[in-house]
Amino acid sequence: MKLNELHDNVGATKNRMRVGRGIGSGKGKTGGRGVKGQKARTGVAIKGFEGGQMPLHRRLPKRGFNNIHAADLNEVNLGRVQAAVEAGKLDKGATVTVDSLVSAGIIARPRDGVKLLGVGDFSTKLTFEVTRASKSAIEAVEKAGGTVNVAFASGVSTRGKAEATA
CATH class of the missing domain: 3.100.10.10 (Ribosomal Protein L15; Chain: K; domain 2)
Incomplete structure (x- = not known):
């Protein structure tokens, strides 16, 4: 066996899906993102948002205390x-x-x-x-x-x- 003869097994690798390349590609138009809206855009993350329901971090009671007068020694x-x-x-x-x-x-x-x-x-x-x-x-x-x-x-x-x- 020579270095130029090395290759992966058949089916071990797949080409990545190229989204947004026409309606016949299977991932055209919206590119797998659904339709419209903030989350269809690039670089958007609505962290903690639960569709108008009160988010978990606001439903839970506050715990602890930060003393602003504590000495930093x-x-x-x-x-x-x-x-x-x-x-x-x-x-x-x-x-x-x-x-x-x-x-x-x-x-x-x-x-x-x-x-x-x-x-x-x-x-x-x-x-x-x-x-x-x-x-x-x-x-x-x-x-x-x-x-x-x-x-x-x-x-x-x-x-x-x-x-x-x-």
Whole structure:
């Protein structure tokens, strides 16, 4: 067998139907689209329209709630901060703020602030100034000898609030 002798089995392929090629072709005149109207035209999709009946997406009750006042925070794990310190992107003695995290490449942009999370190993003595911090993150930083100044600590009543306002 040679490459120029290769071909499909008989009946394996069919030529495509060429629509709109005269009444004798079987797909002439309207070209299989029915007659007139918006849906006979090219590029039209009436999504969700049920012929005047109330569409399903309007029959069903609304669910959920989008809080327009919710803070859009960057979430930073302590393991990521430790890796940045070891790579020399963050100074060991400096205070870790939103700006220093952006310049170190840990977060892309400031958004509404930073929430510090306690995932990963952390052993460097650092001072953090963040918007929020988890209880486990605060415990891990304090265990390493550092401090966390937060505007609001989730799960913690007042720890860090007095330092953040001062």
